Amino acid sequence: MEHIVIIGNGIAGVTTARHIRKLSNKKITLISAESEYFFSRTALMYVYMGHMKFEHTQPYENWFWKKNNIQLVKGYVNQVNPEEKVVTLSDSTSISYDKLVIATGSKPNKFGWPGQDLDGVQGLYSKQDLELLEQNAPNNKVCKRAVIVGGGLIGIELAEMLRTRNIPVTFLVRESSFWNGILPSGESQMINEHIMEHHIDLRLNASLQEIKPDENGRVKSVVIAETGEEIVCNLVGLTAGVTPNIDFLKDSDIELGRGVKVNRFLETNVKDIYAIGDCAEQHEAIGNRRPIEAVWYTGRMMGETLAQTLCGNPTEYRPGHWFNSAKFLDIEYQTYGWVFPEKTKMDNEMHFHWRHPHKKLCITIAFDQSTQIFLGINTFGIRMRHEIFDRWLTEKRSIDHVMAHMADANFDPEFYRTFESEIVSKFNVQFGKNIQTQKKSLKRIFHIA
Amino acid sequence: MNTIDKSMALTGQPPQNLTLGQKLATLLGISGLGILLLAVFNVSFPNKGLWLSISLAAIILGTLWFSWEAYANKIPGIKNDGVWFKSISSRGLWGWVAGLALTGFYIVLYFYPEYLGLTGDGDNKGVIALFDPLSKLLSGNAASQWFVYGTLYTVAILAFGIKFLWKYRHNRYERLRTMSVMFFQMAFAFLIPELMARLNGHKILNGGSLPYYDLKNIWPLNYYNFEGYRIKAFLSSGNIGFALLVFGIVSIFVITPILTYKYGKRWYCSWVCGCGGLAETAGDSFRQLSDKSLKAWKIERWVVHSVVVFVTLMTTAVIYSYLGNDTSKYWLTKSTFLIGVGILLTLIFGWIMLFKRKQLQKDAQYGAIGYFVIIMALIGFHFFSGEGYVFLFKSETLRKTYSFLIGSIFSGVIGTGFYPIFGSRVWCRFGCPMAAIMGVQQKLFSRFRITTNGGQCISCGNCSTYCEMGIDVRSYAQKGENIVRASCVGCGICSAVCPRGVLKLENGPLEGRIDSNQVLLGNDVDLMSLVNQK
Numbered sequence: 001m002e003h004i005v006i007i008g009n010g011i012a013g014v015t016t017a018r019h020i021r022k023l024s025n026k027k028i029t030l031i032s033a034e035s036e037y038f039f040s041r042t043a044l045m046y047v048y049m050g051h052m053k054f055e056h057t058q059p060y061e062n063w064f065w066k067k068n069n070i071q072l073v074k075g076y077v078n079q080v081n082p083e084e085k086v087v088t089l090s091d092s093t094s095i096s097y098d099k100l101v102i103a104t105g106s107k108p109n110k111f112g113w114p115g116q117d118l119d120g121v122q123g124l125y126s127k128q129d130l131e132l133l134e135q136n137a138p139n140n141k142v143c144k145r146a147v148i149v150g151g152g153l154i155g156i157e158l159a160e161m162l163r164t165r166n167i168p169v170t171f172l173v174r175e176s177s178f179w180n181g182i183l184p185s186g187e188s189q190m191i192n193e194h195i196m197e198h199h200i201d202l203r204l205n206a207s208l209q210e211i212k213p214d215e216n217g218r219v220k221s222v223v224i225a226e227t228g229e230e231i232v233c234n235l236v237g238l239t240a241g242v243t244p245n246i247d248f249l250k251d252s253d254i255e256l257g258r259g260v261k262v263n264r265f266l267e268t269n270v271k272d273i274y275a276i277g278d279c280a281e282q283h284e285a286i287g288n289r290r291p292i293e294a295v296w297y298t299g300r301m302m303g304e305t306l307a308q309t310l311c312g313n314p315t316e317y318r319p320g321h322w323f324n325s326a327k328f329l330d331i332e333y334q335t336y337g338w339v340f341p342e343k344t345k346m347d348n349e350m351h352f353h354w355r356h357p358h359k360k361l362c363i364t365i366a367f368d369q370s371t372q373i374f375l376g377i378n379t380f381g382i383r384m385r386h387e388i389f390d391r392w393l394t395e396k397r398s399i400d401h402v403m404a405h406m407a408d409a410n411f412d413p414e415f416y417r418t419f420e421s422e423i424v425s426k427f428n429v430q431f432g433k434n435i436q437t438q439k440k441s442l443k444r445i446f447h448i449a
Numbered sequence: 450m451n452t453i454d455k456s457m458a459l460t461g462q463p464p465q466n467l468t469l470g471q472k473l474a475t476l477l478g479i480s481g482l483g484i485l486l487l488a489v490f491n492v493s494f495p496n497k498g499l500w501l502s503i504s505l506a507a508i509i510l511g512t513l514w515f516s517w518e519a520y521a522n523k524i525p526g527i528k529n530d531g532v533w534f535k536s537i538s539s540r541g542l543w544g545w546v547a548g549l550a551l552t553g554f555y556i557v558l559y560f561y562p563e564y565l566g567l568t569g570d571g572d573n574k575g576v577i578a579l580f581d582p583l584s585k586l587l588s589g590n591a592a593s594q595w596f597v598y599g600t601l602y603t604v605a606i607l608a609f610g611i612k613f614l615w616k617y618r619h620n621r622y623e624r625l626r627t628m629s630v631m632f633f634q635m636a637f638a639f640l641i642p643e644l645m646a647r648l649n650g651h652k653i654l655n656g657g658s659l660p661y662y663d664l665k666n667i668w669p670l671n672y673y674n675f676e677g678y679r680i681k682a683f684l685s686s687g688n689i690g691f692a693l694l695v696f697g698i699v700s701i702f703v704i705t706p707i708l709t710y711k712y713g714k715r716w717y718c719s720w721v722c723g724c725g726g727l728a729e730t731a732g733d734s735f736r737q738l739s740d741k742s743l744k745a746w747k748i749e750r751w752v753v754h755s756v757v758v759f760v761t762l763m764t765t766a767v768i769y770s771y772l773g774n775d776t777s778k779y780w781l782t783k784s785t786f787l788i789g790v791g792i793l794l795t796l797i798f799g800w801i802m803l804f805k806r807k808q809l810q811k812d813a814q815y816g817a818i819g820y821f822v823i824i825m826a827l828i829g830f831h832f833f834s835g836e837g838y839v840f841l842f843k844s845e846t847l848r849k850t851y852s853f854l855i856g857s858i859f860s861g862v863i864g865t866g867f868y869p870i871f872g873s874r875v876w877c878r879f880g881c882p883m884a885a886i887m888g889v890q891q892k893l894f895s896r897f898r899i900t901t902n903g904g905q906c907i908s909c910g911n912c913s914t915y916c917e918m919g920i921d922v923r924s925y926a927q928k929g930e931n932i933v934r935a936s937c938v939g940c941g942i943c944s945a946v947c948p949r950g951v952l953k954l955e956n957g958p959l960e961g962r963i964d965s966n967q968v969l970l971g972n973d974v975d976l977m978s979l980v981n982q983k
Contacts, residue, residue: 011908043909050531051946056914059923061742164530197524296907325905325949330526330619332950334905383950386903411902411953413944415621442957 003027004310005087005097007077011296012277013103014038015303016310021068023311028069029095031087033076035127037062041105042296044130045157049164054127080252082270099310102249102260102268102275103303106242106294109150113238115211120219121236124158133161137235140167145233147171147222149208150240151178153326156191158237159200160329170201170231172208172224174240184341184364186353187378191328194360198329211236242294244279257281259292264316266306274309276302286319288338295324321393322376323386331360336389337376339366349375352399352430354423356381363423367399374402382419383411388445400435403427407440470518478511488576489565498582505600509608516612525619527946529915537869538734544869552866559857562594587643599639602727606634609730616733622941622954626719630726637665638723648689657686662693665721667700669760670883672851677771706890712956713897714887715939722883724876727865728917729940732873736917736942739872745919749878749936750813753885756855758820760882762827763851765790766844769831783831791828794821805893808963855880874917878936888935896956897939898963899932901925905951912943912952926951933963 004020006013009032017028043057065072075089080100088094108123110116122132137143146162148155151173159169175181178195180188195202209225221232244259255261255269259281266274275281277299282291301319308315325334340349350369355362361381367374373396377389388409392402402409406420424437442448467475484494484504494500520528536543557564566575573581577592580600584592610631617623642661649658660679668674674697683694708716718725728736765787772783798821806814864876877884891897899922906929912922918936922943925932932943932952944952 040908040910042907043911046909046911049529050534051527051529052910052914053533056910059908059910059927297904300904323904325907327948330524332948334950383902383953386905390903411900411950413620413622413941414954415625417621446958446961448958448960 001025001027002098003029003096004099004101005029005031005095006101006103007031007087008103008105008277008279009035009038009072010041010103010105010277010299011038012105012299012303013101015300016101016103016276016307017070018068019304019307020310021070023307025069026311027071029071029073029097030065031073031075031077031089031095033074033090036072036074037065039127041125044124044127045161048130048133048161077248080249080254080273082253082273085272098272100273101306101310102246102254102273102279103277103299104245104248104279105299106278107245108154108238109241109243110238111240113149113208113211115213115219116238118211118213118219118236119217120234121211121238123238123242124154125242133235137162137165137167139165143167143234145170145231146235146237147231147233148237148239149222150238151175152239152241153179154242155237155239156195156328158239159195160198162235163198163200167235168201170203170233171195172203172206172222174205174207176205178202178204180341181343182341183378184339184351184353186355187362187364187380188341190355190360190362190380191331194329194331242278244281244292246279257291264318265309265314266302266317274306276306286317287322289319289322297324321390323390328380331381332383333378333380334384334386335376335378336384336386337366337374337393339364339376339378352427354419354426356419356422361419365399365402367402372398372400374399377402385409385411385445400433403435404438405444407437408445410440468518471515474511474514474518476511477507477514481505481507481509481511485576485579488579491566491575494579497579501579501583504579505604509604512608513611516615520612520615520618527948528616529946532734532737538737540738540870544735548867548869551868552862555857555861555866558594558598559861565594565597567594584643587640588646590646596643602723603634603639605731606723606726607631609733610726613730613733617945620941620945623945626941627729629720630722630729633665633721634723634726638663653687654689655685655687657690658682659686659690659693662697663723664693664696666723667705667717667883668697669701669757669764669886670722670724670881671697672760672764672856672882675764676767676848680771705887709887709890710895713895713937713939713954714884714891715897715937715954717887718877718884718938719940724860724864724881725874725938728868728873728877732865732868732917735868735873737872737914738870739874739878739917739919741913741916741919741921743921746921747812749919751816752879753881753888753936754816754820756859756880757882757885758824759851759855761790761794762824763844763847765828766842766847770844787828787831791825794824801889801893808893855882872917872919874919874938877938878918884936884938891937892933892935894959896959896962897933897937898955898957899937899943900953900955900957901929901931902949902951902953904929905949907949909948911946911948915942915946917942922952931962 004026006017006029009030013030017030020026020028037058038060039054039057040059043052046052047054047057073095075091075093077087078090079088081088085098086094086096087100106125108125115121120136122136123129124133137146145168147170148158149172151171155171159171162169177185177188178191192202203224205226207225209223211219212221212223214220219233219236221230222236223230246256246260249256249260253270254273259279260268260275261283262268262275262280263283266276266280268275278292278294280292280302285291298319302317305315305317321337323336327333339351348369349366351364351366353362353364359381363380363382364378365374366376374392377384385408403424406423407418410418410420420437424435427433428435481504484500488494533539535541537547538544566573566577568574572578573591577594577597580592580597583600584590584596610627613627614624642663645659645662648654650656660682673679680694683690705717719729769783769786772781772786773779774782776782798817801817809817859880860876864880867875906923906926908923908927910923912926913920916922917940918938920932920934920937922932939954941954944954
């Protein structure tokens, strides 16, 4: 019986294991040093905030693995030996494999800042990071102020977490506005306002110069490069992105770039070794996607794909239309298709932006100026239907069609106020059109002839 | 600070300690309860109306003040910070204390009302006497233990309802639903029946007396609605009495199926019902304590459907017991009634087995067949046995057993008393026959579902954690499946707490409602059709 060994029990590794089990009775071993059972990484923040206990972040009950004959090994893989087809754990046990899947995820970026390894300086990625945070910042007496470095998704989550324990937070964002390497300016501006509304000390155009220690080797303060200002703090959160967690492969023959290099079949250069999820790097980017995508959904989709290949049905990784989601404090964010910020968008990408006069709601829709084809939408505080936008993108619908049928795409809970007419009338004024909004149609939404 | 164990039972502290205002509010509320407690111990208050008003006002204002301090200065959004750090909401010491206190209250209420001051004949004493002025104001009669209970129940729904409205002020579904349960409790469960009692003896009722009737309390939740004394009272109260009796029958056989088809059982369980109303308001702080394991789900299915069988048998036996045998006196006799029940059950059973069998799991099919055979055998038994015995037991024995086990112990002592231990919907989930009947319909024949938004789920688990019915919502959402579960009461909290906008309660076409396919949008379309090949 073929033995498939998967390093990493995150969403990518676990999805692979589950789908292999659906398709075959191969022997499956999941190795993880991080946790005994699969948990949802994205939910770690809620454990610190007291919304959930750690066990609630585990999507499967503990008996699930045995019942499905997926063997779990707790251990850290030190070495991969492709010639003998063996992986060696840090306690020197070795496990031989027929096929090896590398799904080891990411680790927080450290850019060589002075003091980045001091006590009280940490990232937020793993279960161990959460345990460390519980020690570094259990309350606002131990942690009188925290400084977060890096204005991305993890940074704002960490800020939200710390605020639930009334810990004062200074948030250093290198850019001139929050996450504006991804978001168009109107949206980015709204999030700036929301961050400050939550009493988070947001510093734009501020990057880290150094972290200063006290006499015990703990963090004492940080210095901002642009102003030279020194901020006294007990915790520094390094949240300037993540990088593939592949140091243990350095001496193997597996080709590495920033991540583990893979082709479209998710194969590495070494036969029978594959890489998926955050740690995989495509030789060539797919469409507008980046070669490395540290995204939950990508890990899941790659896992599904690879399981097919491993079970005798070679399948290329061909993700569909881009989508993603996040939550910025109280504001939910969803995106379907591509909306680029002003800095990086193409000349033909036109934007239509609408923002509610006083509520924290806004959308930006991108479309092609010449063909009028809908390219993508960012939506903040208004939930939208994935299936509808996926369909519109596939059908290459025009911006006018999207505008007229916005009601079909709304996914807010029942009785919520809707804003389609405000949105469309602003669009009509701005682009000199006369689009009439269509009523929501269950027939269209559920695709009933 | 090395306090971390392997289970990651993080020993964090509540995000905020109580504010000064909250401490004072607690004092105010407790003093209101204190007045009631003093009355229990027969401290005689000179002006009962005044002291009752003070007590109830203190309880309500204390609750409101406490909640105002908690939510007023916060930005609208999900307010679950520290839920698992607080003793009261995480089965800590205060949770157990509250659970024991509530349980004790229910035991006294159901089984030892004399300790509350019920005297049988003569004037009320104790805390019941304290409620006399309010009762006389409404119905004209002295209070009973049930009036005391009803008043406190209504107070709880109103005060905690307002708290809930503040907590979820960003969510219109939650707000409207809560205003609805507050209205139905206040008007239908509390005021209307009390005021209706004023009609008793009036000529409009032909001099008859209506039984106490909460119109929204539908059989089989209201398991005693068709008992002999009530039927007599209905029939002796003129056209109004007759209309109410007809309404009682129509509400379960006509109104309920129609509304459940259109909107799912939520129209009742989380918009109208009093049990649901209390669970959603006073019980909101405990919703996360429900058991989500597969095992609990299995137990739930057996227990709740057994209660349905029990209440059907019991009601049939009770009605049977007061019907006659002579067709010339009244068209409905023992035999015609039993045959009618037999035909109705056969039709339902046959319809499910013929058309909906595929949607039932194996154990559900066996259970249904088993119970159907038993009921039919027992009905058949009538035709071979002597007078008085239907279903092997005397109908009175069945009635008393049901009333004790299900009506008192299950719905009251366990269902509500154990809120802080088992979560707020233990009764609705494991015990309520009304919920079970609507649940079967919701699963098999209703437009309601919780739609999963394509591939957006991140498996975080907030939905499952905050499902008061113990549904593992995430297990469906992460596969891209819609959630169509018999037990879902449509409270909408899973959708509210979802950080990625994945869940939406909605009514739509039956076609494609239960899609067991993995529709993870975002991946290669061809791959997904491959994954779904079975």
